[in-house]
Amino acid sequence: MKAIEITRPGGPEVLAFCDRPMPQLGPDDVLIRVKAAAVNRPDVQQRRGLYPPPPGATDLPGLDVSGVIEQVGANVTQWQAGDEVCALVNGGGYAEFCAVPALQCMPLPKGSSFVEAAALPEAFFTAWNNVIWLGRLSDGETLLVQGGTSGVGMAAIQMAKQLRGARVIATAGTDEKQSKCREIGADITVSYRGDWVADVVAAIGKEKVDVVLDGQAGPYTEKQLQLLAPDGRVVLIASHLGEMAEVNVRNIVRRRLTLTGSTLRPRPATYKGRIASELVEQVWPLIESGRIQNHICATFDWRDVRDAHALMDAGEQVGKVVLRVEAI
Template identity: 45%
Template sequence: MTVTQILQSEMTAIAISKPGGPDVLKPEIMAVPKPAVGEVLIKVVAAGVNRPDIIQRKGLYPAPPGASPLPGLEVSGIVVALGDGVEPEWMGRSICALTNGGGYAEFCVAPVGQCLSVPESLTMEEAAALPETLFTVWSNLFNRGFAREDETVLIHGGTSGIGTMAIKLGKLFGVNVIVTCGSDQKCIAAKTIGADHAINYKTQDFVEEIKKITGGQGVEIVLDMVAGDYVARNLNCLKEDGRHVTIAVQGGVNATLNMAQIMMKRLTLTGSTLRPQSADRKALLGDEIYRYVWPDVEAGKLKPVMDEVFAFRDAAKAHAHMEAGNHIGKIVLTMG
């Protein structure tokens, strides 16, 4: 392992003291982690807050074997140490990274294949808000959903971090975007971000609205983070050969399906969750993002939608803010 001069062997991290509400997030002093083979050590500048952090804090989403038990799946910062096998030019680089956990800390490790250099077009807070949503949307909308130019996608949770990234990335690649949101205000915000249509699911039947918008044709893809009883309704929104991609199960893990409908319309049902996937798989995603998306990030054409930045010590407030459900875009913690 190659190490630059780190002035401390211990760090402050925000740990989950026990399963529960936001107040269980507590600062703890612990050892600075050491990068393993193929990893870098990052001095964290900012960390994104994501729904899986909330679920982990509640005790419902344990860290995979070998991963840090600390929350935090994405960070930005400066590379201060290299594990064996990492090219020396990474040292001192400003990067953002998809982590395997541990982002709520002064220092964090990440596989180098999950790191991307931060261009001048982004602040470090914006950079910290990119990896989790960008890897997730790219993997599911394009790799699994096979989204193509001029196709139409229905995205649930249109003003969430995932939803806003899906709008922006979809429009960047010429996809028509319809979203659902929980208020008229959020519908307006989603259209301002770039959605072609926004449906208030609390006052409108999104299945009927999809029929109206598409002239009865339906959409090619549904990107769904609700699951539960939404799945059967989503299938009614799909045209023949449509693709249904599940990325979260906020509405429940069980769904009742009409298998004859799936056969007759030749539908594809798929989905994924990012964190348990192998480092090799995530590195492949990182390489695709670097080649196909990062040039637009560098040119300033793609930035995350930012909601609010909280101080590192206020992680509990950041979680409470996310759970209140009024945010639009990404919530970030900053060490500054």
């Protein structure tokens, strides 16, 4: 099969087509003929040499796909050849075929194209895992989303509003991006290029945030802990501003705060399968009814994967970037 590999750490120019053997199909897996694959921040970090795949995973990038099931493993009963699915994968999405645990597959939401469906898994799995499960967002609480126009940020804003009736604060770098956050449900938006802490406090007061979803860490960490209400939670999904942070532990103890984080990729298929089931049950109907919108910034033929990664490097995208995978 044809696939796109990372030839060495570097910029978009290190991405190149290659010939690879077909993926090995385990008894609990399905083989997907890929129609579309999303481009995600972890793909960019892997390309730069900063995010190696976990043990046992392919070195090919690509964490979510949509397509048609070509073959099923011996133990798989819930899917059959010809089914149209989207899936969170452990790697290997930038290829004509991808093997994935059957539990991580979901049907395409009714009315969604392959391109639209490919934009869903990584963003919605991540938002669900970190906001709903780890963040334990409850009805009517306040959520702060750092980077509201990322794929994960947009998923988090919409799920928090539609499923929890939360008050949502989102940060974004431009007026256009702040407007998009408000359009999809954010109640308050502030620029992370300014004094975002002061802006949040001015809008809602001190110690009023219940949950923070953040991928920056570093110097943001203590600032976010200071914003939390008693029993509040900060959930980290990356550390783009630094892997070290100085925090006031006494403050954490005194106000019963939680500082946690997660990486979803190394989790077992059973864990991801539980998320998949809950998404299909609770989120897919909202997508099908239009109450949750799927936002795609740009679509590229996978021959233009370097252009897609250049767009990600520029950091100006609003929503997801998706590759159309065509036979070569």
